[in-house]
Amino acid sequence: MKLIVAIIQPFRLEEVKQSLYQAEVQLMTVSEVLGHGRQGGATEVYRGSRETGNLLRKIRLEIAVNDDYAERTVQAIIAGAKTGDLGDGKIFVYNLEECIRIRTEERGPQAIG
Amino acid sequence: MISNANNAWVLLSAALIMFMTVPALGLFYGGLVKKKNVLSLMMQSFICLLVVSLLWVVVGYSLAFSPTELIPGILGDFRWTLLNGISPIDPSPYVVSDPQGPVSHLTFVIFQCMFAVITPAVISGAFAERMKFSAFLMFSVLWLFVVYIPLAHMAWSAHGVFAQRGLMDFAGGTVVEINSGFSALAGALMLGKRRNLKPLPPHDMTYTAIGAAMLWFGWFGFNAGSGLAADGLAASAFVATNTAAAAAGLAWALLDWFLQKKPTLLGAVTGAVAGLVVITPAAGYVSVGGALVLGLVAGAVCFWFVVSLKGRFGYDDSLDAFGVHGVAGVLGTLGVGLFATPFITAPFGMNGGKGFAGVFTGNPGAFGLQLEATVTAILVAFVGTLGVFAVVKATVGLRVTEKEEAMGLDISQHNEKAYTLIE
Numbered sequence: 318m319k320l321i322v323a324i325i326q327p328f329r330l331e332e333v334k335q336s337l338y339q340a341e342v343q344l345m346t347v348s349e350v351l352g353h354g355r356q357g358g359a360t361e362v363y364r365g366s367r368e369t370g371n372l373l374r375k376i377r378l379e380i381a382v383n384d385d386y387a388e389r390t391v392q393a394i395i396a397g398a399k400t401g402d403l404g405d406g407k408i409f410v411y412n413l414e415e416c417i418r419i420r421t422e423e424r425g426p427q428a429i430g
Numbered sequence: 431m432i433s434n435a436n437n438a439w440v441l442l443s444a445a446l447i448m449f450m451t452v453p454a455l456g457l458f459y460g461g462l463v464k465k466k467n468v469l470s471l472m473m474q475s476f477i478c479l480l481v482v483s484l485l486w487v488v489v490g491y492s493l494a495f496s497p498t499e500l501i502p503g504i505l506g507d508f509r510w511t512l513l514n515g516i517s518p519i520d521p522s523p524y525v526v527s528d529p530q531g532p533v534s535h536l537t538f539v540i541f542q543c544m545f546a547v548i549t550p551a552v553i554s555g556a557f558a559e560r561m562k563f564s565a566f567l568m569f570s571v572l573w574l575f576v577v578y579i580p581l582a583h584m585a586w587s588a589h590g591v592f593a594q595r596g597l598m599d600f601a602g603g604t605v606v607e608i609n610s611g612f613s614a615l616a617g618a619l620m621l622g623k624r625r626n627l628k629p630l631p632p633h634d635m636t637y638t639a640i641g642a643a644m645l646w647f648g649w650f651g652f653n654a655g656s657g658l659a660a661d662g663l664a665a666s667a668f669v670a671t672n673t674a675a676a677a678a679g680l681a682w683a684l685l686d687w688f689l690q691k692k693p694t695l696l697g698a699v700t701g702a703v704a705g706l707v708v709i710t711p712a713a714g715y716v717s718v719g720g721a722l723v724l725g726l727v728a729g730a731v732c733f734w735f736v737v738s739l740k741g742r743f744g745y746d747d748s749l750d751a752f753g754v755h756g757v758a759g760v761l762g763t764l765g766v767g768l769f770a771t772p773f774i775t776a777p778f779g780m781n782g783g784k785g786f787a788g789v790f791t792g793n794p795g796a797f798g799l800q801l802e803a804t805v806t807a808i809l810v811a812f813v814g815t816l817g818v819f820a821v822v823k824a825t826v827g828l829r830v831t832e833k834e835e836a837m838g839l840d841i842s843q844h845n846e847k848a849y850t851l852i853e
Contacts, residue, residue, distance in 0.1 A: 361631055362690050364700060364750065365737025368631060 333397030433531030443655025461637025466838025603711025611756020678705025681729025
């Protein structure tokens with residue numbers, strides 16, 4: 318089992334969701350987060366004072382999948398999130414030790430999907 | 431005989447000014463600070479309404495407006511303590527454009543009360559995010575007596591040193607605007623900068639925009655009510671107020687656009703407030719052309735001051751109480767000496783039937799008196815506030831601790847927070 322964590326641009330969330338649905342990945346947790354990568358923070362101007370290094374709004378997706386779904390999930394995220402510009406984000410793939418569905422108390426691969 | 435028509439308008443105007451303090455100013459300021467300090471700003475405005483309202487009816491009004499005086503021309507006495515002897519059917523001893531139709535004396539009392547309430551609330555913007563609540567409370571009480579009441583007496587009471595000489599200050603360019611601006615500056619200097627001054631964006635610009643719009647709305651009472659009559663002069667002041675605010679807001683937004691690349695909402699609303707400030711002393715004396723010019727000048731000069739000049743001084747006037755109210759207050763108080771025209775005030779028989787004229791309408795002497803009052807208001811506000819701050823510093827202390835400042839004033843001063851994360 319893998320846990321796939323992706324940090325993406327907020328304005329690509331809709332495309333990423335559609336692309337995941339097309340790849341038959343139907344499960345995800347989405348949160349709003351702040352941060353920045355190599356593109357640096359934003360500069361905003363308030364009453365003329367230039368405020369640099371503001372953290373940018375990003376979206377974090379967390380998706381737990383069985384091993385055979387990992388690559389297609391990654392590809393679907395890339396397909397939805399990639400614009401080719403700085404700030405497109407990153408995908409992290411972790412090994413996932415255990416998964417428990419609370420309702421049925423099922424464990425392991427059958428609990429994921 | 432009391433004019434019920436005039437009375438109705440001025441009572442409504444008093445309510446409009448109350449609305450400027452709470453919620454308008456609280457929203458305008460509250461949106462500009464960090465999430466952890468929004469309640470402290472709203473509380474500072476609200477506590478001004480509570481405390482000054484009481485002080486005003488107990489002794490404040492009497493000291494400011496009584497015709498018998500402890501210090502001639504500067505301070506009244508205690509004859510109207512607890513509004514003693516003021517009957518509901520007494521006409522106001524103060525009239526502006528309609529001497530035959532005074533409002534109730536009590537209407538004048540509560541109308542003036544709301545001016546006294548909002549002025550320290552405006553100042554609170556300079557102290558944001560670092561001042562102890564107890565210190566602010568003590569400041570606002572002492573400051574009312576040391577600074578506000580003497581200035582109100584000088585500019586507006588029957589025997590005030592400037593009122594008697596024909597000072598043009600329609601709705602408080604000296605008493606409210608220069609006063610709050612320079613008191614804010616003195617306070618900000620005494621208080622020092624916020625510790626972590628890496629500026630953050632306003633935590634909620636929508637509050638700030640809503641608050642500014644409400645200020646504009648309330649300002650119609652502030653300015654158009656100051657003629658103490660529901661007459662043509664009120665209409666003239668209303669039009670002048672709207673015109674100056676629009677011109678200044680547009681000027682700031684356009685300067686943002688040309689010089690900072692984007693027109694900002696914060697710029698537009700800040701400019702509009704500067705326009706409302708500049709027209710405050712002038713509203714009942716200038717034509718719409720004068721209002722337009724004053725508005726454009728205030729928008730441009732306050733923009734230049736806040737965006738460019740302020741950074742070189744290194745004081746921390748957190749929310750630009752000085753940069754907007756102080757600077758535009760000076761511009762308006764001096765500007766009315768230039769732009770006043772008897773075309774507006776003569777039809778009401780004001781100033782002995784001649785109306786009030788400025789330099790551009792053949793009264794070169796007008797500017798000198800406006801300048802003298804401006805300098806006096808600056809000195810009283812600045813020196814008085816330094817004195818009050820020295821007393822507060824020596825007793826309850828001025829600033830929260832470093833840790834309290836980092837945690838935010840909402841939690842450290844009031845044990846509340848504005849927003850929950852879940853539910």
